[in-house]
Amino acid sequence: MKVLLIDDHPLFREGVALLLQPLVEGLQTWEAGSCEEAFDLLARRGSADLVLIDLGLPGITGLEGLTRLRQQHPELPVVVMSSSDDKDTVLAALDAGAMGFIPKSSTSQVMLGALRLILAKGIYLPPSVFLAARSAPTVSPPPAASPGVSAPPPARTPADLGLTPRQAEVLHLLLQGKPAKLIGRQLNLSLSTVKAHTSAVLRALNVTTRTQAVVAAGRMGLRFDEPASP
Known part of the structure; x- marks a missing residue:
């Protein structure tokens, strides 16, 4: 199995490559510091089995790269690993075709479990993004919307x-x-x-x-x- 890591921090790539080894036997990792480098790798070596991509990349952004990967390699599962894991960012990644979103703050166990789920054709998201428990703390109501700006729709069940x-x-x-x-x-x-x-x-x-x-x-x-x- 071949996994392509796209991140502009070499130390992070090397660390993730080591942590991925228990995922499957005989795992190979390819590393790229940008989307441009990743596309070149895929052109020279052929398709990978899984792509992990950061969003904050130089040159072609991670979101643009994700969209291009899904267009050129629709069968290739792409997973976002990012330090920006707010709701809007996760939704944008899903809209672009990501099969999962793993915050960089996750543990190695969470990462491996998420990737196993994705390889089994599932979709992984940070549990706290969409699923609000009844025991969630009460927050102050948001300020009134400015004139001409629509207020967000109320939560539904x-x-x-x-x-x-x-x-x-x-x-x-x-x-x-x-x-x-x-x-x-x-x-x-x-x-x-x-x-x-x-x-x-x-x-x-x-x-x-x-x-x-x-x-x-x-x-x-x-x-x-x-x-x-x-």
Whole structure:
């Protein structure tokens, strides 16, 4: 398996390359300090199996590079690793085609778990980005919007979308990138039932893919009042 690391800090690349070794046996890592260098590597060596890309790159930005990678290599999973992990940045990366977003503040165990999930066709996001727990601390209301500026829409719940409690549980797990088989085991549901609930969830969000569901849920500020069943 070949992993391409795109980051302008050599020390960070070298550290991640070492931490990736337990991911699979015989792992090879290619390193590039810019998108331009990465494209050159891919042209000379052929396609990789996974790309990890930073967003704050010199020259072609990481977001632009991500878009270009998805256009030229649509089968290649690309994962963003960035120190900027605010909600808008994560959504922009997903819109550009990222299959996951790993904050640089994550532990090596979180990184490896996220990459295993992505390689299994799942989607990994920082858990705190979209899923607000009921126990979250109360915050002061935002200031009134300036004249001519629309206020952000209020947060919505799965019930507001017409979803049943079970469908909400499926959505909760979908947003964490869990595959259908794992959702079925976790909720004690058959695979066909999970697929039926997934279809209902996608219709409720007016999307057709899991990635679009993640983006849609994030943009509407979807809130889960209670965690999904263990």
